[in-house]
Amino acid sequence: xxxILPLNLAGxxxxxxxxxxxxxxxSADKSTTWFTVNHMVxxxxxxxxxxxxxxxxxxxxxxxxxxxxxxxxxxxxLKLSSKLSAQIRALRCVGSGKMDLSDDSFSxxxxxxxxxxxxxxxxxxxxxxxxxxxxxxxxxxxxxGLLNLPDSLGDLLNLLYIDxxxxCGVRNLPDxxxxxxxxxxIDxxxxxGLxNLPDSFGKLKNLLHIDLSRCxGLxNLPDSFGKLxxxxxxxxSDCSELEKLPQSFGKLxNLVHINLSRCSGIVSLxxxxxxxxxxxHINLSDxxGLxNLPESFGNLxNLVHINxxxxxGLLNLPESFGNLxNLLHIDLSCCHGLGKLPESFGKLKNLVHLDLSFWSCFEGVxxxxxxxxxxxxxxxxxxxxxxxxxxxxLEGLKDALGQLTKIEYLNLSMFLNPIFYSESVERTHGIxxxxxxxxxxxxxxxxxxxxxxxxxxxxxxLNNLQTLDxxxxxxxxxxxxxxxxxxxxxxxxxxxxxxLKSCELVVKPDNGEAYRNTNIVELENANLEELEISCLENxxxxxxARQIRRSLGGAAQKWKLCWTAGSQGSMDVNALLxx
Numbered sequence: 001x002x003x004i005l006p007l008n009l010a011g012x013x014x015x016x017x018x019x020x021x022x023x024x025x026x027s028a029d030k031s032t033t034w035f036t037v038n039h040m041v042x043x044x045x046x047x048x049x050x051x052x053x054x055x056x057x058x059x060x061x062x063x064x065x066x067x068x069x070x071x072x073x074x075x076x077x078l079k080l081s082s083k084l085s086a087q088i089r090a091l092r093c094v095g096s097g098k099m100d101l102s103d104d105s106f107s108x109x110x111x112x113x114x115x116x117x118x119x120x121x122x123x124x125x126x127x128x129x130x131x132x133x134x135x136x137x138x139x140x141x142x143x144x145g146l147l148n149l150p151d152s153l154g155d156l157l158n159l160l161y162i163d164x165x166x167x168c169g170v171r172n173l174p175d176x177x178x179x180x181x182x183x184x185x186i187d188x189x190x191x192x193g194l195x196n197l198p199d200s201f202g203k204l205k206n207l208l209h210i211d212l213s214r215c216x217g218l219x220n221l222p223d224s225f226g227k228l229x230x231x232x233x234x235x236x237s238d239c240s241e242l243e244k245l246p247q248s249f250g251k252l253x254n255l256v257h258i259n260l261s262r263c264s265g266i267v268s269l270x271x272x273x274x275x276x277x278x279x280x281h282i283n284l285s286d287x288x289g290l291x292n293l294p295e296s297f298g299n300l301x302n303l304v305h306i307n308x309x310x311x312x313g314l315l316n317l318p319e320s321f322g323n324l325x326n327l328l329h330i331d332l333s334c335c336h337g338l339g340k341l342p343e344s345f346g347k348l349k350n351l352v353h354l355d356l357s358f359w360s361c362f363e364g365v366x367x368x369x370x371x372x373x374x375x376x377x378x379x380x381x382x383x384x385x386x387x388x389x390x391x392x393x394l395e396g397l398k399d400a401l402g403q404l405t406k407i408e409y410l411n412l413s414m415f416l417n418p419i420f421y422s423e424s425v426e427r428t429h430g431i432x433x434x435x436x437x438x439x440x441x442x443x444x445x446x447x448x449x450x451x452x453x454x455x456x457x458x459x460x461x462l463n464n465l466q467t468l469d470x471x472x473x474x475x476x477x478x479x480x481x482x483x484x485x486x487x488x489x490x491x492x493x494x495x496x497x498x499x500l501k502s503c504e505l506v507v508k509p510d511n512g513e514a515y516r517n518t519n520i521v522e523l524e525n526a527n528l529e530e531l532e533i534s535c536l537e538n539x540x541x542x543x544x545a546r547q548i549r550r551s552l553g554g555a556a557q558k559w560k561l562c563w564t565a566g567s568q569g570s571m572d573v574n575a576l577l578x579x
Contacts, residue, residue: 074094086110086111088109088112090113092114092118093120094119103128104126106126106132107131110131110132110133112132113158115129115132115137119141120143121145122143122145123147125150127150127152130150130153132156133155133156133158135158136158141164143166145169146167146169147169148170151175151176153173153174154177154178156180157179158182160182161184161186162185164186165187165190165211166189167191172195172196172198173201174198177198177200177201178200178201178203178204181203181206183206185207185209186210186211188210188212188215189212190214192217193217194215194218195217195219196219197222198222201225202223202224202225202226203227205227206230208230208231208232209232210234210235211235212234212235212239213238215238218239218241219241219242220243220246221242225252226249226251227248227251229251229252231252234252237263237283239263242266244268244270245269248272250271250273250274252276253278256278256280257279258279260282262287263284263287266287268294269293269297271296273294273296274296276300277300279300279303281304283307284306284308286309288312289313290313290314291314293314295319296320298318298319298320302326303326303327304328305327305328306324306329306331307329308331309333310333311335312334313337316340316342317342317345318342323347325350327348328350328353329352330351330353331353332354332359334357336359336360338360339362340362340365341364342364346368348371349374351372351375353375354377354379355377356379357379357411358382358383359380359384366397366400367400369401373404373405373406375407376409376440377408378404379409380415381412381413381445398431398434402434404438405440407438407441408442409443412444412445413469416451416452417448432446432455432456435459436456436458437461438462442465442466442467443465444465446473447469447471447473447493448471448473452470457483459483460486464488466489467491467492467493468483468493470494471493471495472497474498474499477500478501479494479504484505484506485506487508500528501528501530502529502530502531502532504534505532506535507536508538531558533560537563
C-alpha cells in the first residue's frame with residue numbers, strides 16, 4: 001500500500017525533486033553558482049500551482065487582499081496599501097515603482113516566507129515586515145532610495161537570506177542584525193553609502209556567505225568579525241578605503257574563498273592570516289598598496305588558486321611560499337615591484353598555470369621554472385627588461401624551458417626581444433628549438449618579437465600545435481613549409497609581418513571541425529610577394545573555396561596553387577580564384 005504523506009511533507013518532497021532538476025549555468029565569477037530550471041519543469045510548476053495570483057490591474061487588488069486561498073503573488077505596478085491575506089507564502093513585486101507600503105501592510109501575512117521587493121522605490125521598510133516570523137528570504141536589491149532599515153529587523157529570527165545589493169542609501173545596519181542567528185547569506189554589494197558594520201554582526205554564527213564588494217565607504221571591519229566561524233565565502237572586492245583586516249580575521253578557519261581584489265588601501269596581511277587552513281581561493285589582484293606577505297602565508301597548504309595580478313607594490317614572496325604544494329594556479333602578472341622569486345618556488349610541483357606577463361622578477365626565475373614539471377600554461381610575455389644584467393637571467397631560461405614537457409599553452413610575446421637583440425641567429429634558433437620538444441603544445445604565441453628573422457624547421461615537430469601567433473614579427477622573412485604541414489594546426493597569424501615575402505599554406509581535409517580549410521587567420525599588412533596553397537584536392541565545395549578567398553583576400557602579388565600528384569581535385573582554378 002503506497003505511503004500517504006501529509007500535504008506539507010509531500011510539498012517538501014516535490015520541491016526537493018525540482019531542485020535536483022536545476023541546471024548549472026555558466027558564470028564569470030567562479031565564487032558563485034547560478035542555476036536555471038528546465039523549461040518543462042517550469043511549465044509543469046505553472047500548471048499545478050493554480051493558487052498563484054499575477055495581478056497587473058488595480059481592479060484585482062480587493063480580490064488579492066481578501067482571497068484566503070491565495071498563496072503566491074506576483075505584483076506589477078500595484079499600490080499595496082491594504083493588508084495582505086494571511087495565507088500568502090511568497091510575494092514578489094516587479095516594476096512596482098509606484099508601490100506604496102503602509103506601516104501595517106504585512107500585519108496579517110503571518111505565513112509569508114519569501115518576500116521579493118527588488119527595485120521598488122521606497123525610503124523605508126514598514127515595521128510590520130519585522131512581524132513576519134516565518135520569513136526566510138528577503139530581497140531588497142536595487143532599492144536605491146532605501147535609507148534606513150527597521151530597528152526591529154533582528155526579529156526575523158528565521159531569515160536565511162537577505163539581499164541588500166545596490167541599496168546605496170543605506171549607511172548603517174541596525175544593531176539588532178546580530179539576532180538573525182539563522183542567517184546564512186547576506187549580500188551588501190554596491191552599498192556605496194555603508195560606512196561600518198555593527199559589533200553585533202559577529203553574532204551571526206551561521207553565516208556562510210557575505211558579499212561586501214563595491215562598498216567604497218567601508219574603512220574597517222569590526223573586531224567581532226572573527227567570530228563568524230562558519231563563514232566560507234567573503235567578497236570585499238572594490239572596497240578601496242579598507243585599510244586592513246582585523247587581527248581576528250585569522251579565526252575564520254572555515255573560510256574557503258576570499259576576494260580582496262582592488263582593495264588598494266591594504267598594505268599588508270597580518271600573521272594570523274596563515275591560520276585560514278581551509279582556504280582554497282584568494283584573489284588579491286590590483287591590491288596596488290600591498291607590499292609584502294607574512295611568512296605564515298606558507299601555512300595555507302590547501303590553497304589551489306592565487307591571483308596577485310596588478311600588485312605593483314609587492315616587493316617579495318616569503319620563502320615559505322614553496323610550502324603551498326597544492327597550488328594549481330598563480331597569476332603574478334603586472335607585479336612590477338617583484339624583483340625575484342624565492343628559491344622554494346620550484347617546490348610547487350603541482351602547479352599547472354603560471355602567469356608572469358609584464359614581469360620583472362628575473363632573479364631566481366630559472367631555478368623556479370625548472371622545478372615546475374607539471375606546468376601546462378605559461379605566460380612569460382612582455383618582460384620589463386631594461387638592464388643588461390637582466391638579459392643573462394632570461395638567457396638562463398633556455399635550460400629551464402626544456403624541462404617543461406607538459407606545456408600546452410606558451411606565450412612568449414616580446415619575451416625574446418632583449419635576448420635576440422644581442423644574440424646571433426644560431427643562438428636564437430637554439431632557444432626556439434627547445435620549444436620543439438613540447439609534444440603537448442597546442443598554442444604558441446611568439447608575437448611582437450621584433451628581432452626574430454626566421455623559424456627553425458624543428459617547430460614542425462609540434463604535432464599537437466593548433467594556433468601559432470607570429471603577428472608583429474616585423475623582421476620575420478620566412479616560415480618553414482614543414483610548420484604549415486602540421487596536421488593539427490588550425491591557424492597562423494602573420495598580421496603585420498612586413499618583411500615576410502612568402503608563405504606556404506596547406507588545406508586540411510574536412511574533419512568536421514570549424515577550422516578545416518586553411519591554417520591561416522590573419523594576413524593583414526603581410527605584403528607577401530608569393531603565397532603557395534597546397535593540397536587543394538581537399539577543397540570539396542564552392543563554399544570551401546569562398547572561405548579560402550575570404551580568409552586570404554588580396555594577401556599576395558603572386559599565387560601558387562598546388563594539388564597533390566595523383567589526387568582527384570573536385571574544384572578547378574576558376575572556382576578557387578573567383579572573379
